[in-house]
Amino acid sequence: MTSHATIPLTTLRPRQTPVQCWPVEDIEALFALPFNDLVFRAQQVHREHFDPNAVQRSTLLSIKTGGCSEDCGYCSQSARYDTGLERQRLLPLDEVLENARAAKAKGASRFCMGAAWRGPKDSDLEPVLEMVREVKKLGLETCVTLGMLKDGQAERLKDAGLDYYNHNIDTAPEHYGKVITTHTLQDRLDTLDKVRNAGVNVCCGGIIGMGEGQKSRAALVAELANMTPPPDSVPINNLVAIEGTPLADVEGIDPLDFVRTIAVARITMPKSYVRLSAGRQQMSDEMQALCFLAGANSIFYGERLLTTDNPDAGGDEALFARLGIKAI
Numbered sequence: 001m002t003s004h005a006t007i008p009l010t011t012l013r014p015r016q017t018p019v020q021c022w023p024v025e026d027i028e029a030l031f032a033l034p035f036n037d038l039v040f041r042a043q044q045v046h047r048e049h050f051d052p053n054a055v056q057r058s059t060l061l062s063i064k065t066g067g068c069s070e071d072c073g074y075c076s077q078s079a080r081y082d083t084g085l086e087r088q089r090l091l092p093l094d095e096v097l098e099n100a101r102a103a104k105a106k107g108a109s110r111f112c113m114g115a116a117w118r119g120p121k122d123s124d125l126e127p128v129l130e131m132v133r134e135v136k137k138l139g140l141e142t143c144v145t146l147g148m149l150k151d152g153q154a155e156r157l158k159d160a161g162l163d164y165y166n167h168n169i170d171t172a173p174e175h176y177g178k179v180i181t182t183h184t185l186q187d188r189l190d191t192l193d194k195v196r197n198a199g200v201n202v203c204c205g206g207i208i209g210m211g212e213g214q215k216s217r218a219a220l221v222a223e224l225a226n227m228t229p230p231p232d233s234v235p236i237n238n239l240v241a242i243e244g245t246p247l248a249d250v251e252g253i254d255p256l257d258f259v260r261t262i263a264v265a266r267i268t269m270p271k272s273y274v275r276l277s278a279g280r281q282q283m284s285d286e287m288q289a290l291c292f293l294a295g296a297n298s299i300f301y302g303e304r305l306l307t308t309d310n311p312d313a314g315g316d317e318a319l320f321a322r323l324g325i326k327a328i
């Protein structure tokens with residue numbers, strides 16, 4: 001890999017092919033830039049496409065919790081690991097709406113409903129469609145994350161008014177089989193195609209800090225950036241280590257390498273919302289400020305992610321006030 005000193009800041013642009021293409025080596029070279037150069041470059045790109053002082057807020061709700069057939073090595077909700085999590089069947093509509101109203105009252109612009117499924121059966125989808133319709137009526141953008149979709153399901157979600165479907169590729173192709181064996185990266189890509197073809201906005205990102213190296217991090221970002229088009233929204237999660245999962249004791253990532261990942265995502269996906277996602281509860285305000293400087297312009301907002309804690313809304317409001325950030 002090229003050393004820090006030899007890469008001029010003006011190089012490392014997407015290759016001029018008919019569709020945007022970021023070779024993994026070019027992304028590795030971005031990671032290898034001196035930190036200040038990388039963040040400066042990310043901030044420049046950010047300012048070309050977004051208000052640098054505006055951050056979007058999405059609130060999450062787990063609508064079906066635990067008991068999942070899949071073996072994703074990071075997940076509290078896999079039935080294969082004893083994580084002490086209490087299972088919860090699909091929530092009734094009124095409980096979902098109560099949460100959505102509260103999220104709107106606190107200022108969220110999008111409400112994201114997550115279910116611990118490998119994928120929904122057609123009969124599972126019916127009540128979720130109703131949730132999407134009713135949440136949309138509250139004036140919130142809607143997002144669901146339900147696992148892998150079968151033919152026709154993305155269209156039904158679109159007809160119900162769904163704005164975004166979240167489906168992460170989670171880690172680099174070469175690292176995927178070390179973390180998940182019950183489905184493949186190709187399965188995930190197939191669902192993303194269905195979502196895109198149905199005209200639903202794609203929310204797709206991954207998890208950092210699962211024992212992958214910098215090269216794998218570059219490969220994950222390349223996989224995302226080379227999608228045509230890149231995802232509309234890119235959640236970058238810092239692993240929340242869950243006791244009982246295979247990744248419970250994995251060594252955490254250097255926080256500055258996490259910031260670098262945000263910066264590289266911003267540079268390679270200039271028009272996408274890059275979301276500073278899971279793991280904020282474990283981050284200092286200063287680290288979050290660096291992530292916003294590096295181009296993150298979205299967060300999960302509200303006390304809970306799916307099964308783990310997130311900073312409380314008051315703390316986020318105070319942080320935004322200190323940074324002069326306006327919420328959108």
Ligand code: SAM
Nearest residue numbers: 074075115116117145146147168237239240278
């Ligand atoms: N079952 C569906 C699926 O896998 O797409 C939806 C729910 S799943 C929990 C959604 C995403 O949450 C995962 O793809 C992963 O990126 C993220 N996630 C789950 N557990 C996590 C953890 N412990 N730390 C960070 N991110 C996590």
Ligand code: DTB
Nearest residue numbers: 114145235277278305306307308
């Ligand atoms: C995403 O990328 N992160 C969210 C959302 N999409 C569904 C989930 C984070 C989960 C963190 C661990 C938990 O709370 O269970």
Ligand code: SF4
Nearest residue numbers: 068070072075078116
């Ligand atoms: Fe199931 Fe999704 Fe968790 Fe994987 S990430 S175990 S598919 S809930």
